[in-house]
Amino acid sequence: MAAPSSTPALPAVPAPRPRSDWDAWGTRPATLPAGAKTLLATLLPGRAHPLSRVPAPRLSPSQLDDTDLDDLAALVGAEHATRDDVVRRRHLGGKSTPDLIRRRSPDVQAAPDAVVSPASHDEVRAVVDHCDRAGIAVVPFGGGTSVVGGVDPDRGSHAAVIALDLSRTAALLDLDRTSLLATLGAGTTGPQVEELLSAHGLTLGHFPQSFEFASIGGFAATRSSGQASRGYGRFDELVHALRVATPRGDLRLGRAQAGAAGPDLRELFLGSEGALGVLTEITVRVRPAPTATAYAAWSFPDFAAGAEALREATQRGIRPTVLRVSDTTETRVNAAMGGHLGRLGGCLAIMTAEGADDADAAATAGALDAVFAAHGAKTRGDAPARSWERTRFASPALRDTLLDSGVLVETLETATTWTHLAALKASVTAALTDALTAHGTKPVVMCHISHVYPAGASLYFTVACAMTSDPLAQWSSAKDAASRAIVTGAGTITHHHAVGRDHLPYLEAEIGPLGTDVLRAVKERLDPRGIMNPGVLVPADRR
Numbered sequence: 001m002a003a004p005s006s007t008p009a010l011p012a013v014p015a016p017r018p019r020s021d022w023d024a025w026g027t028r029p030a031t032l033p034a035g036a037k038t039l040l041a042t043l044l045p046g047r048a049h050p051l052s053r054v055p056a057p058r059l060s061p062s063q064l065d066d067t068d069l070d071d072l073a074a075l076v077g078a079e080h081a082t083r084d085d086v087v088r089r090r091h092l093g094g095k096s097t098p099d100l101i102r103r104r105s106p107d108v109q110a111a112p113d114a115v116v117s118p119a120s121h122d123e124v125r126a127v128v129d130h131c132d133r134a135g136i137a138v139v140p141f142g143g144g145t146s147v148v149g150g151v152d153p154d155r156g157s158h159a160a161v162i163a164l165d166l167s168r169t170a171a172l173l174d175l176d177r178t179s180l181l182a183t184l185g186a187g188t189t190g191p192q193v194e195e196l197l198s199a200h201g202l203t204l205g206h207f208p209q210s211f212e213f214a215s216i217g218g219f220a221a222t223r224s225s226g227q228a229s230r231g232y233g234r235f236d237e238l239v240h241a242l243r244v245a246t247p248r249g250d251l252r253l254g255r256a257q258a259g260a261a262g263p264d265l266r267e268l269f270l271g272s273e274g275a276l277g278v279l280t281e282i283t284v285r286v287r288p289a290p291t292a293t294a295y296a297a298w299s300f301p302d303f304a305a306g307a308e309a310l311r312e313a314t315q316r317g318i319r320p321t322v323l324r325v326s327d328t329t330e331t332r333v334n335a336a337m338g339g340h341l342g343r344l345g346g347c348l349a350i351m352t353a354e355g356a357d358d359a360d361a362a363a364t365a366g367a368l369d370a371v372f373a374a375h376g377a378k379t380r381g382d383a384p385a386r387s388w389e390r391t392r393f394a395s396p397a398l399r400d401t402l403l404d405s406g407v408l409v410e411t412l413e414t415a416t417t418w419t420h421l422a423a424l425k426a427s428v429t430a431a432l433t434d435a436l437t438a439h440g441t442k443p444v445v446m447c448h449i450s451h452v453y454p455a456g457a458s459l460y461f462t463v464a465c466a467m468t469s470d471p472l473a474q475w476s477s478a479k480d481a482a483s484r485a486i487v488t489g490a491g492t493i494t495h496h497h498a499v500g501r502d503h504l505p506y507l508e509a510e511i512g513p514l515g516t517d518v519l520r521a522v523k524e525r526l527d528p529r530g531i532m533n534p535g536v537l538v539p540a541d542r543r
């Protein structure tokens with residue numbers, strides 16, 4: 001890409017972007033693709049419980065008194081501290097399937113008592129100080145795309161809770177072109193980050209499926225992983241420095257490259273999920289935007305062969321940008337749903353590889369091809385990978401359309417070592433299948449390897465089944481069964497969705513009682529009154 005003719009001035013503020021609808025993913029309903037009807041007939045043998053959207057939800061009344069609202073308004077501007085129901089309903093929580101099901105309930109919806117939107121670190125600092133003094137819980141709210149209950153309006157033991165909406169902090173604050181470091185306001189969303197960086201011929205390369213709405217502060221607070229993680233690294237690997245506002249004071253972490261000044265305190269805040277403080281400014285490693293991309297796909301005879309091929313390629317150091325393989329069920333369902341992927345059998349693997357030029361990108365595809373062929377893979381050209389890239393942000397909106405038809409679709413993820421991968425996949429699949437079958441709704445359980453590392457990989461499950469008349473109980477028992485299979489099967493309770501409130505009951509099985517104590521001690525030191533996101537990372541009732 002040619003260098004821009006003039007360097008845009010900093011700080012630079014991005015164009016505003018539409019937010020996701022309050023009760024769905026995205027901004028407009030998705031149409032089910034061709035082939036979905038056949039799939040629905042298989043999934044819904046005559047007992048659909050469709051769930052409609054609620055046009056005018058009833059919200060819990062605000063518990064924030066006039067004095068506190070006035071005080072907060074004085075800190076951020078009257079129009080940026082509000083108890084208005086239309087604003088509060090955009091902050092009811094995240095976007096898991098249970099969240100979307102709850103939004104369709106005619107019952108009163110638990111809402112934050114106010115939404116407060118600071119525009120800078122100093123305003124965040126002032127709001128946190130006020131809430132600490134007044135005993136008001138604070139839920140940092142980035143894009144609100146959490147799928148683990150991370151942005152639920154939980155008051156804990158406090159009288160009121162605010163959603164601290166960080167969208168007004170969106171900006172490119174600083175750019176060090178020499179070191180390739182960009183400092184961004186925490187509320188900058190994925191597309192805004194790329195817009196701001198592309199003006200300088202740069203990219204961050206972080207593309208989670210929630211890219212369109214999630215924020216850079218949220219990526220850091222949840223240790224997000226993007227679809228291009230093989231090429232660019234997980235989000236935590238992209239973070240150079242952080243500025244944090246905690247109830248006890250401010251921190252600036254990540255002064256120099258590769259410091260050995262004791263334990264790396266950035267790691268305390270990467271994955272801190274708003275429970276320790278507010279990440280206000282994030283300095284990330286950026287790269288020149290890619291100049292060439294190669295696309296390729298293969299079909300493996302089975303998942304074991306695909307996993308083994310990905311392991312070998314990764315351990316040999318072959319580094320495409322995106323690399324993933326679906327199991328046979330997911331490959332078949334995608335083929336039935338899409339039409340794009342034709343009638344592929346076996347297990348589909350796709351790859352994209354960025355390079356300095358076409359030959360460089362093609363060389364990565366060629367290196368993978370050589371490894372994959374030895375594992376029985378057949379090449380499938382570039383169309384499946386191009387099709388995946390074109391449609392990759394569109395599929396989550398189908399969840400809403402499927403709920404309309406009485407189909408529950410939800411995802412969950414884990415990671416483990418290559419040694420335990422096959423057994424973990426089998427046990428989680430069995431747990432989901434058994435739990436949902438016990439409800440009389442035999443599911444379709446699909447899985448793909450979404451992120452690969454030399455020592456292991458992540459497993460991403462998608463589950464679809466007919467919805468019962470109590471879909472929250474239905475999914476809760478399946479999720480519990482899967483989570484138990486994960487923690488007893490050498491998996492992590494989360495590879496990238498984070499802990500939130502939903503995974504908290506399973507965290508101690510992973511980090512042990514001492515690990516839980518360490519987290520509690522850090523929380524007590526930084527947030528002695530427990531105002532920060534009560535119930536996330538540390539149980540609210542144990543403080």
Ligand SMILES: Cc1cc2nc3c(=O)[nH]c(=O)nc-3n(C[C@H](O)[C@H](O)[C@H](O)COP(=O)(O)OP(=O)(O)OC[C@H]3O[C@@H](n4cnc5c(N)ncnc54)[C@H](O)[C@@H]3O)c2cc1C
Nearest residue numbers: 142143144145146150208209210215217218224225274279
């Ligand atoms: C359809 C869909 C697809 C998804 N795909 C992916 C994926 O591919 N990869 C992936 O990693 N995740 C994915 N997620 C999960 C989610 O998008 C990520 O967790 C994302 O990082 C959250 O960003 P956010 O800005 O929306 O954060 P929010 O949902 O607003 O917040 C998430 C957590 O971080 C805290 N938080 C947010 N901002 C700050 C801040 N500035 N300071 C301190 N704490 C903060 C919140 O309090 C909360 O605990 C997906 C979610 C959905 C709904």
